[in-house]
Amino acid sequence: MNSSVLTAGAWQQSEEAVVPDHLCSRCPRGRFCLPLGLPLDEAQRLDSVMRIGRVMQTKQYLFHAGEPLKALYAVRTGAFKSTAIDCDGYEQVIGFQLPSELIGLDGVHAGVHQCSVSALTVSSVCIFPYKALMEMTSDVSTLARQLMRLMCKEINGNMAVIGDYMAEERLAAFLLGLAMRVHPRGELSTRVVLPMPRADIANHLRIAGETLSRVLARFQGQGLIELDHRVMHIVDLDGLEHVSRRVPPASL
Amino acid sequence: MNSSVLTAGAWQQSEEAVVPDHLCSRCPRGRFCLPLGLPLDEAQRLDSVMRIGRVMQTKQYLFHAGEPLKALYAVRTGAFKSTAIDCDGYEQVIGFQLPSELIGLDGVHAGVHQCSVSALTVSSVCIFPYKALMEMTSDVSTLARQLMRLMCKEINGNMAVIGDYMAEERLAAFLLGLAMRVHPRGELSTRVVLPMPRADIANHLRIAGETLSRVLARFQGQGLIELDHRVMHIVDLDGLEHVSRRVPPASL
DNA sequence: CGCTATTTTGAGCCGCGTCAATACGGGTGG
DNA sequence: CCACCCGTATTGACGCGGCTCAAAATAGCG
Numbered sequence: 001m002n003s004s005v006l007t008a009g010a011w012q013q014s015e016e017a018v019v020p021d022h023l024c025s026r027c028p029r030g031r032f033c034l035p036l037g038l039p040l041d042e043a044q045r046l047d048s049v050m051r052i053g054r055v056m057q058t059k060q061y062l063f064h065a066g067e068p069l070k071a072l073y074a075v076r077t078g079a080f081k082s083t084a085i086d087c088d089g090y091e092q093v094i095g096f097q098l099p100s101e102l103i104g105l106d107g108v109h110a111g112v113h114q115c116s117v118s119a120l121t122v123s124s125v126c127i128f129p130y131k132a133l134m135e136m137t138s139d140v141s142t143l144a145r146q147l148m149r150l151m152c153k154e155i156n157g158n159m160a161v162i163g164d165y166m167a168e169e170r171l172a173a174f175l176l177g178l179a180m181r182v183h184p185r186g187e188l189s190t191r192v193v194l195p196m197p198r199a200d201i202a203n204h205l206r207i208a209g210e211t212l213s214r215v216l217a218r219f220q221g222q223g224l225i226e227l228d229h230r231v232m233h234i235v236d237l238d239g240l241e242h243v244s245r246r247v248p249p250a251s252l
Numbered sequence: 253m254n255s256s257v258l259t260a261g262a263w264q265q266s267e268e269a270v271v272p273d274h275l276c277s278r279c280p281r282g283r284f285c286l287p288l289g290l291p292l293d294e295a296q297r298l299d300s301v302m303r304i305g306r307v308m309q310t311k312q313y314l315f316h317a318g319e320p321l322k323a324l325y326a327v328r329t330g331a332f333k334s335t336a337i338d339c340d341g342y343e344q345v346i347g348f349q350l351p352s353e354l355i356g357l358d359g360v361h362a363g364v365h366q367c368s369v370s371a372l373t374v375s376s377v378c379i380f381p382y383k384a385l386m387e388m389t390s391d392v393s394t395l396a397r398q399l400m401r402l403m404c405k406e407i408n409g410n411m412a413v414i415g416d417y418m419a420e421e422r423l424a425a426f427l428l429g430l431a432m433r434v435h436p437r438g439e440l441s442t443r444v445v446l447p448m449p450r451a452d453i454a455n456h457l458r459i460a461g462e463t464l465s466r467v468l469a470r471f472q473g474q475g476l477i478e479l480d481h482r483v484m485h486i487v488d489l490d491g492l493e494h495v496s497r498r499v500p501p502a503s504l
Numbered sequence: 505c506g507c508t509a510t511t512t513t514g515a516g517c518c519g520c521g522t523c524a525a526t527a528c529g530g531g532t533g534g
Numbered sequence: 535c536c537a538c539c540c541g542t543a544t545t546g547a548c549g550c551g552g553c554t555c556a557a558a559a560t561a562g563c564g
Contacts, residue, residue, distance in 0.1 A: 087498055164416070164458045167520070198543060206416045208521050213544050229529090229543090246339055419552070450511065460553050465512055481511095481561080 023047045024126075029100040033074050034128065045136055051127040052076075062103065062117040062125065069107030071129045075099045078123020079195035081204075082106065082115040093204035096120070096196060098181045104130075120195045165247055167215050170205045172244035175225070179234055188237070194230045275299045276378075281352040285326050286380065297388055303379040304328075314355065314369040314377065321359030323381045327351045330375020331447035333456075334358065334367040345456035348372070348448060350433045356382075372447045417499055419467050422457045424496035427477065431486055440489070446482045 024035050024046040035043040053073070056062065062073060065084060080097040094115050097103050103125070107113040165173075175192070182189045194201070202209040219225050224240050226233040234240060276287050277295040287295040305325070308314065314325060317336060332349040346367050349355050355377070359365040417425075427444070434441045446453070454461040471477045476492050478485040486492060 087500075197541095209542095210522085210544080210546095211520055214520095217544080248339075449509095461510095462512080462514095462554085463552055466552090469512080 022050075022052050024050055033100045034072075034102060046128070049128055049132040049136060051129070053125040053127045056119040056123045056125070058119055058121055060119050062119070063113050064116045065113050067113050069104060069111055069113060069130050071127050072102060072104040072133060073125040073127055075101050075103065076124040076126055079120040080117050080123060081120055081196060081200055082117045084115045091203070093200050095204065096178075096200075098178075098195075101181070120200075167205070167207045167211050168218075168243055169245075169247050170207065171201075171212065171215050171219070172224075172240050173247035174201065174205055175232065175234070176240055176244055188234075190234045190237075192232045192234070194232060274302075274304050276302055285352040286324075286354060298380070301380055301384040301388060303381070305377040305379050308371040308375045308377070310371055310373055312371050314371070315365050316368045317365050319365050321356060321363050321365060321382050323379050324354060324356040324385060325377040325379055327353050327355065328376040328378055331372040332369050332375060333372055333448060333452055334369045336367050343455070345452050347456065348430075348452075350430075350447075353433070372452075419457070419459045419463050420470075420495055421497075421499050422459065423453075423464065423467050423471070424476075424492050425499035426453065426457055427484065427486070428492055428496055440486075442486045442489075444484045444486070446484060 023044075024030050024033070025040060025043040027033065027035075030043065035046055038046070056078070062080065063070075075097050077099055079099075080103060082094045082097065082103070084092045084094050086092050094106075097117070103117055104113070106115045176188070178194070179190070179192050180188045182192055198212055199209050202212040205212070207215075216225075216227060219240075220227055222236075222239070224234075224236045224243070226235055275296075276282050276285075276298040277292060279285065279287075282288075282295065287298055290298070308330070314332065315322075327349050329351055331351075332355060334346045334349065334355070336344045336346050338344050346358075349369070355369055356365070358367045428440070430446070431442070431444050432440045434444055450464055451461050454464040457464070459467075468477075468479060471492075472479055474488075474491070476486075476488045476495070478487055
């Protein structure tokens, strides 16, 4: 039932996986996480609000759809997927969250989570209790704007996935998107470990698992990527980008 | 080149097409337009900002993509379509605007219009110069919130169209959506005049024109609707809703 | 009344989903 | 350490929805 330690370890591809201390203002990822763009004094106010969450096991849920929004979360290590139930009771993978990315914005509008979020590997998060966060935003307008931006980003990101592109375009865009997110907002990385099973990718891209498998094979045949189970190497970056050219960047 | 007066007349299906005066605070549609939810005194401040636009001819542009955002517009009479150019230079119909609906929100984020908007028939609009509007919002927080709501609505509305539904579901949802919008936020109307050519509908729903034609024919064969050129009667409302059941409501 | 734009109808093809069978791994118990 | 098992991933066969190409039928307009 649990994934092996090895798998989890493999996903921690960044050497700085261990954050030196537990303060936003000194977090090496802060540059690209919630504190993005905040002046130092405001970032320090985040420290007093933030809490470190307990380590989460594979398949463990951070929260379920329908629960009231208690906090926003930032991924420290590991990876998550967020899922919703469609009108036919079928599970839909809305998206994946990698280290430094924010979780929980889906609950801001209604005050209730629209998605369930669960860990794909052994993972950990930073916790920002929502109430305290909102009290900060009332007099820290930079933070309020940052939250707005992140919400818009989330919306845009989803837009890219649902457009009527073909399987190849969708998949190429997805792989490139992952590669760009591995090093938080740094350079695109050529080596990416996919933290999620094929079925989740297929569901998220709204293509059949078999189609995913075939397109992946085709990409390898064309020399665009090399793939060994969950480890991907991007061989022909330009080629991959060309395939995905019709899909909007979905980044911000 | 111009559409006939008859066509334009046919589209003015509401008897109250002529607005008694030129004030938001006394506009019969104000209940469902920009002033929605505003207390009377704030609605009256809108009056001083609003201007009446000149009558627009079919195919005439309200603004083009790339132009700076100068004003928001509310449709008084007629109908509009908004279009964008995709990365291959191909035109994409983003949406349609009916009387009482707002135009121009696409330019708020960047200060520059993302879409071009043109009249589908002889039409007219109310003009709200953006600068003046923003000056109002700074001390009329209700208006600010109303604008936010409208933006979210726009986003949600678009989401519904791009999902991976099949042609039947998309089309049924589109027709129902139109029927609900004809009488500004009143009851769904059984008789709807489609103000746009088939090609625009097809483009907007991202299906081929031929497919649109065929599905329309099928709907008639199934007794869901009756269609005479651009005049549609919804015969079996429940049936139509059933076909579209997988598509989210897209309304607010 | 002819001309052109729009809409409908028909034939054929292709992408992708479904069903089904097979291969691969990682984990367990002997 | 190996046999076994089950969940994940790949590969093949086939059908259907919807797109494309092509042509016929209307409708709007001069």
